[in-house]
Amino acid sequence: MIINTVILFLRDLLPIFILLSYLQVFLKNKTLGFSYLSSAISFGVFSSLLFFLAAPYVSEMFEGTGIERTFVGLLFITYCFLFFINASTSKNSLLSSHTKSLLLLGVGSFIVLKASAFLIFFDVYFQRQNNHINILIGCIIGLGICASFSTLFSFILTEVIERNKNKLINVFWALFLAGQISQITTYLSQVDLIEVGPPIVNLSAFVQDNSEYGHVLKALIGYEESPSLLFLVIYGLAFTLPFITQSITKTFIEKNHYDK
Numbered sequence: 726m727i728i729n730t731v732i733l734f735l736r737d738l739l740p741i742f743i744l745l746s747y748l749q750v751f752l753k754n755k756t757l758g759f760s761y762l763s764s765a766i767s768f769g770v771f772s773s774l775l776f777f778l779a780a781p782y783v784s785e786m787f788e789g790t791g792i793e794r795t796f797v798g799l800l801f802i803t804y805c806f807l808f809f810i811n812a813s814t815s816k817n818s819l820l821s822s823h824t825k826s827l828l829l830l831g832v833g834s835f836i837v838l839k840a841s842a843f844l845i846f847f848d849v850y851f852q853r854q855n856n857h858i859n860i861l862i863g864c865i866i867g868l869g870i871c872a873s874f875s876t877l878f879s880f881i882l883t884e885v886i887e888r889n890k891n892k893l894i895n896v897f898w899a900l901f902l903a904g905q906i907s908q909i910t911t912y913l914s915q916v917d918l919i920e921v922g923p924p925i926v927n928l929s930a931f932v933q934d935n936s937e938y939g940h941v942l943k944a945l946i947g948y949e950e951s952p953s954l955l956f957l958v959i960y961g962l963a964f965t966l967p968f969i970t971q972s973i974t975k976t977f978i979e980k981n982h983y984d985k
Contacts, residue, residue, distance in 0.1 A: 730863025733850065734871055735940035737843035740905070741836055742875035743944055744807075747898060748832065750882045751810060765829045769836025776837055777844040790916035792845075797909050799838040804906040806831030808967060835905075874941070895967070903963035904947020910956045924951035 748762055776783070776795075783791040806827045854860055885893055913919040929950045932938050942948035949956060 727859050727863040727866065729850070730860050731867040731870065732935075732937075732940060733843060733847055734864070734867025735937065735944065737839050737846070738867070739871050739874065739941065739944040741839050742871045743878060743901065744832065744835055746875045746879040746882060747901065748810070748828075749879050750886060750894070753883075761825050761828055762832065765832035766836065768829060769833040770840065772833060772837045773840035773844065776841040777848075780841070780845055790918075793912040793916045796838055796842070797912050799834045800906055800909050800912075802834040803831055803838065804902055804963065806834065807902060808970075899964050899967050900946040902967070903960050904943070904945070906963045907947050907956055907960040910953070910959060919955070921953040921955050923953065925954050925957070927951050 745762075745766075752762060780792065783795055785791060787794055810824070810827060810831065851857070851860060882894060882897070910919065910921050914921045927950065932942060932948065932950065934940075934943070934948075934950045939948060939950065947960065952960075
């Protein structure tokens with residue numbers, strides 16, 4: 726019972742802590758950065774509670790596929806709005822109004838996605854169990870693990886930046902975003918909107934999805950023990966798109982500068 730509760734935290738809430746670790750590094754020394762991050766977190770938490778209360782009605786939409794379709798929409802919003810956060814926060818000490826809007830909507834959408842999923846599953850799990858003390862202990866342990874991992878991960882990211890390895894941070898960030906958006910295949914296949922096809926490789930001999938390491942890797946990079954071809958295509962496109970866009974933007978700026 727305690728282990729199952731901890732796994733719920735690792736599966737649904739650890740990605741939020743990882744996102745906050747990235748943003749803590751990106752917004753370091755940025756004026757008003759943390760105040761807007763706090764606003765985004767508050768917006769996300771409040772919206773998650775509202776979505777949890779409205780979940781029974783949302784689930785009835787689109788012939789019973791409302792929850793999955795909503796989660797797919799939130800994943801797209803998260804990816805699109807957090808797409809340029811790293812580049813936008815690395816240039817100036819002041820956050821532009823554009824970046825602030827991206828931060829608010831991107832972080833808020835991601836928290837709504839993960840926190841509402843956690844609340845929905847946790848509510849069902851809580852009602853089926855009688856030993857609430859063990860559930861409380863599991864919550865404390867799960868929250869402690871998430872907070873400890875977030876602190877350690879923030880330290881690692883800070884060390885990487887101080888060693889002038891910013892490109893490595895960009896790779897980590899792209900992997901994180903790709904791992905999140907690629908989960909649309911799971912939600913769409915659950916409601917029979919797409920056919921993902923058979924897995925093309927099985928990595929369960931190394932790390933299983935339902936293990937503690939599997940949940941951590943999934944939160945970090947979207948790990949799947951048996952990925953399908955469609956999953957890998959979406960993952961690859963989502964991972965390379967930020968670098969392609971950055972390269973095109975840099976070339977465009979340099980060309981305009983040269984023309985002037």
